[in-house]
Amino acid sequence: MATALDVTEVASGYGEVQVLWGVSLRLEPGKLTALVGSNGAGKTTLLRAVTGLLPAWSGSVAFAGRDVTRLPAHARAGEGLVLVPEGRQLFADMTVHENLEMGAFSRRAQPRMRRNLERVFEMFPRLADRRGQKAGTLSGGEQQMVAVARGLMAEPAVLMLDELSLGLAPRLVLDLFESLRRLKREGLTMLLVEQNVAMAMAVSDYAYVLAEGRIHLQGEARELAKNEEVRKVYLGV
Template sequence: MSLLELKQFAVSYGGIKAVKGVDLQIERGELVCLIGANGAGKSTLLKALCGLLPVAHGSVLYDGKAITHQPAHLIARCGLALVPEGRGIFGRMSVGENLDMGGYSRTDRAGIKNDLERVFALFPRLAERCKQQAGTLSGGEQQMLAMGRALMSQPRLLLLDEPSMGLAPLMVEKIFTTIRAIAQEGVTILLVEQNAKRALEISQRGYVMESGTIALTDAAEKLLTNAQVRHAYLGE
């Protein structure tokens, strides 16, 4: 049984059919990327999956259970964490409080403390700035915080929406390295990226999305050598 399975998943957004019947599976422990041009419907798909937008049609099976029309907070409590596009950190709260919010649904104090150590080991910068107001962090630090906050919920499936967007090249490298490290710890990841090359390089499988549908899906290394993908998304 797949960890996540979308069947004929469709979402309307602002009167437009942004996602038109997508089928997608993610197995436990996989790192899968979803690439595609701006406006292909990638972010809309993630938001609807998490309950932030209504699903127009189709179903979402998570761990074998249908979560299709559940409210966002209940989906989050199942162990599905979205790092939203634009990071969505709480700017007027401290870095530490943001991380606390990540563990909001948990009650195991020892586990929370343990995961906090883990996040600080992954992002030492966050430990240094724990008391600082999150809104004063740089873009890269905010991305680290958003990812660290998602990890605090002990996710079984981590959804990353454009984590490298707007970051300096060095920080982009750091973020991709970290995504791979998180995957190696056993967290299943669905990565949505416009930086198709880097995304495919660290993923096992990839989906290519075009105007609301899945145009192509294959093992990541095959997509990297696919002439069509190279032409359309890798700029070659």
């Protein structure tokens, strides 16, 4: 079976500062893959390079068997390579409903907008109750729900989530991770960047550990969670 996303020897960074040094990873269709690592390891930089928000200095990104390394970010998103960014990045003065509509900007997503609105409101009932409320007035957890729902409105073939649990109360974290389990059961291919390593390993099929801009370890998530080095450095046990 072809991979959903194939990142090969990607190097990238900011200005003259190199952050990624030949990073390779693969996403299998319908699987949830975790990318974990310490602050400054290069996780967000990798997502930005994969989505086209940063240029790849070298290496390649193949999406659904097609080389998209030189494709602009909006074109990658329009074909289903969708990022839920760290910090949510919502339109604060727009309503929940309007933010969700913005997620369905592409020709791929527009025909399914009504169906996907029903889907995300069923998945996140709290958003249905607040559909007319401005996004900037929501709680942090509710804003994160909007960010995930907006990503789903884009009709993703691959959904990438950057720091899903950051700054959220434990109860909301559990709710959001249960949503990931549901999406995985539905067959959505996902890449999860997450500092809550224990939670990430618990829901994922496969995992990569990024350290100093390089893949340091990889393997089945449950097996990697038992790795002594991972447990000491990332789980604190």
